[in-house]
Amino acid sequence: MDAQGQKTYQISGRPRIVARKELEEKEEGIPQEDIDLVAEQTGKTKAQAKKALEDTDGDIAEAIMKLKE
Template sequence: MFGGGGMNPRKMKQMMKQMGIDVSEIDAEEVIIRTADEELVFSDAQVTQMDAQGQQTYQIVGEPESRALGPGDTAGASGARSEDTVDVDAAGEAGGEADGEEIPDSDVEIVATRAGASEEEAREALEAENGDLASAISRLE
């Protein structure tokens, strides 16, 4: 992550804590990433959750099994959704702006703060970049 080379893992964890980054392991039984035409199913995957300044990032380590989706299969076929479920589109980006969903206020606030712009400018940049935070920030800088 930081290219620590031969850095002591305890020292690396201490540095991350000083920077406000909290890392924890998740005891996941199965992880499913659903794209437009397939599912990637990770059984016995090692999942790490990183919380940095309110942004949560998940790292999945393991070998996925690829399953093709049939014509009747949809992203919500199971009916049940966990609070921690993240939809990932075919490009691998979390979100759903293409579905017409509104941009979350938290994203607008992040872009406005990082780019030093008004919330209105941040919202416009996010809409222009289909909800991509990094692209919206770059557009405003």
Template sequence: MFGGGGMNPRKMKQMMKQMGIDVEELDAERVVIETADGDLVFDGAQVTKMDAQGQETYQIVGSPKEVADAGAGGSAGGETPAVEGDDPDATADGADVVDAIPEEDVALVAERAGVPKSTAREALENADGDLATAIAELE
């Protein structure tokens, strides 16, 4: 984009600052990307966060290990998929509290607040499914 092959790194940083782009190195110990086919786990990867006009972008440099998915809904965090009829979170009238909160909402709160999915789900349950309240509670 900039053709920075011979550009001075300090000059490049100055230009990015003028354009409203902020770059920050994160001290990440582990990065996990969950996919439908399994997880990609990066141990000791270099992570760079770039904020350009409020839009955050993360760059991960490293070699991942592939971890096979343990079944539908399984994850590296040790969560187990729910089994119909065997749910400790079911209410007296048979309504399932866990299923009332979409997995996408749990993932969004976990990502935004930087917490495990189990913590995000608990915050969403406490906030009656309100995303903003759950994120604010965790931050």
């Protein structure tokens, strides 16, 4: 809404309490545990596992399938 030259925004929804660790993981990207799991399950390097997870938006199952092709 624009009133007297000032814009006003309204946000609706429910507040959600998020642990600091969860926020830090989101900022850092792919959690190390996920990288380790994909590398272990596929026998690939951690760098390859991380790349696959990034390509699949963090989907572990899809990353494993991609690396096993």
